[in-house]
Amino acid sequence: MALYSATTGRRLFAAAAEASRISGWCAVDSGHPAPAQRHYLAALRSAGSAADPVITANTLGFWAMLRYSTGDPEGALQLVDAAHRHAAMANAHQASAHDQPPPRTAAPRLTREADAHLALGDVDAAVHTANRAIQTLGGVTSSRGTSLLTGLKSKLAAHTTPLMRDFLESS
Numbered sequence: 009m010a011l012y013s014a015t016t017g018r019r020l021f022a023a024a025a026e027a028s029r030i031s032g033w034c035a036v037d038s039g040h041p042a043p044a045q046r047h048y049l050a051a052l053r054s055a056g057s058a059a060d061p062v063i064t065a066n067t068l069g070f071w072a073m074l075r076y077s078t079g080d081p082e083g084a085l086q087l088v089d090a091a092h093r094h095a096a097m098a099n100a101h102q103a104s105a106h107d108q109p110p111p112r113t114a115a116p117r118l119t120r121e122a123d124a125h126l127a128l129g130d131v132d133a134a135v136h137t138a139n140r141a142i143q144t145l146g147g148v149t150s151s152r153g154t155s156l157l158t159g160l161k162s163k164l165a166a167h168t169t170p171l172m173r174d175f176l177e178s179s
Contacts, residue, residue: 017057018057018058018059018060019058020058021054021055021057021058021060022054022055022058022060022063024050024054025051025052025053025054025055025058025060025063025064025067026051026063028047028048028050028051028054028067029047029048029051029063029066029067029070031047032044032045032046032047032048032051032067032070032071032074033070035047036070036073036074036077041074044074045071045074048067048071048074051063051067052064052067052068055067061094061095061097061098062094062095062098064091064094065091065092065094065095065098066091068087068088068090068091069087069088069091069116069117069120071087072084072087072088072091072120072121072124073120073123075087075124076120076123076124076127081125081127081128082128084120084123084124084127085121085124085125085128088120088124091117092117092121095114095117114141114144115141115142115144115157116141118137118138118140118141118144119137119138119141119157121137122134122135122137122138122141122160123160123163125137126160131164131167131169131171132169132171134160134164135164135171135175138157138160138161138164138175139175141157141160142157145157161176164176
């Protein structure tokens, strides 16, 4: 028998999910992709127990970065797609509460998706998705969003298509 309420239980699972996600990111930064995946999986399980689609979407986005940085852009796109679905659930819930979803959470997911498209060699899809990320930010400045977009722009600059030049000139 639990000695705390269901709400407290969900908060505990959410905290465990965030701790596991952060542990996964630390493992990625330390060059240990296998433990990182185990941490991300634990984070997803805890986020599911917390019934928290925001933490789920965030974890999936971080896991996607691991996937495309270890040579699995297809897997990264699948994870980003799942992240978008969970974010949409969270946004629908927030909209019912008359809140607007924060653009700084959507833009990094879109940037990760653009990175995965670029890793697959689909420059047009990468540019389209990068434009969506910039539009989503809509003038909101955050160091994480700005640094992700700056990194993506430098990767995109290596491609000399007309669409790419237009993107770089307009952004």
